[in-house]
Amino acid sequence: MELTKERLVGFYQTMATIRTFESKTAELFAAGKIPGFVHLYIGEEAVATGVCANLADTDFITSTHRGHGHLIAKGGKVDLMMAELYGKATGYCKGKGGSMHIADVGLGILGANGIVGAGQPIATGAAFAAKYKKSGAVVACFFGDGASNRGTFHESLNLASIWNLPVVFICENNMYGISYCQREHMNICDISDRASAYGIPGVTVDGNDVVAVYEATAEAFKRARNGDGPSLIECKTWRWRGHFEGDPGTYKDPAEQAEWIKKDPIPRLAKRLLDLGYVTQPEIDQMNGAIAAKIGAAVQFAESSPNPVPEDVLTDVYAN
Numbered sequence: 001m002e003l004t005k006e007r008l009v010g011f012y013q014t015m016a017t018i019r020t021f022e023s024k025t026a027e028l029f030a031a032g033k034i035p036g037f038v039h040l041y042i043g044e045e046a047v048a049t050g051v052c053a054n055l056a057d058t059d060f061i062t063s064t065h066r067g068h069g070h071l072i073a074k075g076g077k078v079d080l081m082m083a084e085l086y087g088k089a090t091g092y093c094k095g096k097g098g099s100m101h102i103a104d105v106g107l108g109i110l111g112a113n114g115i116v117g118a119g120q121p122i123a124t125g126a127a128f129a130a131k132y133k134k135s136g137a138v139v140a141c142f143f144g145d146g147a148s149n150r151g152t153f154h155e156s157l158n159l160a161s162i163w164n165l166p167v168v169f170i171c172e173n174n175m176y177g178i179s180y181c182q183r184e185h186m187n188i189c190d191i192s193d194r195a196s197a198y199g200i201p202g203v204t205v206d207g208n209d210v211v212a213v214y215e216a217t218a219e220a221f222k223r224a225r226n227g228d229g230p231s232l233i234e235c236k237t238w239r240w241r242g243h244f245e246g247d248p249g250t251y252k253d254p255a256e257q258a259e260w261i262k263k264d265p266i267p268r269l270a271k272r273l274l275d276l277g278y279v280t281q282p283e284i285d286q287m288n289g290a291i292a293a294k295i296g297a298a299v300q301f302a303e304s305s306p307n308p309v310p311e312d313v314l315t316d317v318y319a320n
């Protein structure tokens with residue numbers, strides 16, 4: 001699909017929505033308003049945005065413990081997400097899941113997941129179902145550099161490869177698995193090299209350039225839709241925050257962190273839009289204002305929503 005003005009401006013709005021949702025979440029978490037664990041995606045917004053721009057509501061994604069960006073980019077509703085983070089009855093999972101367990105099957109969001117690497121076999125299964133039912137759907141499977149060391153990764157890529165399944169594996173290489181730097185947890189530089197072991201294409205792309213992510217993944221989804229099977233796309237990026245909120249991230253090199261922050265994907269796209277004459281600075285300010293208002297309304301919704309009641313503790317837990 002052509003990268004029109006509308007599409008590029010849409011990329012900006014999605015990335016800015018993710019950033020604003022997450023910055024607000026950091027603030028609310030620090031204020032003690034959000035229970036449980038929260039893992040933020042700040043700095044990695046271009047990946048989810050560029051990938052999901054290739055997908056329709058009838059296509060699927062699997063997400064991770066760091067999933068807010070994937071959900072927003074796939075069309076997840078920020079008010080229901082914020083209510084879920086608050087543990088309120090109006091949230092996506094009626095307050096029983098929290099940040100790491102948000103799903104919206106109607107939008108093709110097969111779930112965030114607290115188990116590292118668990119999305120890979122789910123994505124492979126969804127791709128098998130799509131092929132079996134000839135639905136034409138494709139699947140995007142998000143996971144981290146750490147998750148590419150799991151057995152689930154190897155099993156999933158192998159099965160997807162031999163069965164020629166319509167799934168694109170998206171490795172978000174933010175260079176860390178908790179405090180463990182990629183240089184120490186694997187002996188290769190490019191995770192895309194792993195694709196060759198399964199006889200599928202493997203591509204590494206600048207994960208902080210939304211257009212590069214979009215174009216690399218467009219090619220992979222085209223292959224998947226044409227029945228040519230899976231691909232592995234590695235997006236090199238950086239997580240700005242600690243592994244979870246509350247982790248000071250002292251194991252990171254401050255100079256490396258500063259270098260990556262200079263590569264912030266959002267001002268990068270804003271500059272591109274301004275240089276192309278697609279928007280003016282006041283228009284960007286206006287978009288940012290509208291996004292802040294939308295996230296503010298989501299927080300209001302969450303705060304004014306009721307808590308779940310004890311009588312509901314077992315509802316939706318078992319399926320008959």
Ligand SMILES: Cc1ncc(C[n+]2csc(CCOP(=O)(O)OP(=O)(O)O)c2C)c(N)n1
Nearest residue numbers: 066114115116144145146147174176177178
């Ligand atoms: C099976 C499993 N093992 C260990 C953990 C603990 N854990 C949570 S996140 C994480 C690191 C994941 O790193 P990566 O896949 O690179 O994702 P990132 O956090 O960088 O986005 C680990 C080991 C877990 N949740 N599940």
Ligand SMILES: [Mg+2]
Nearest residue numbers: 144145176177
């Ligand atoms: Mg990582």
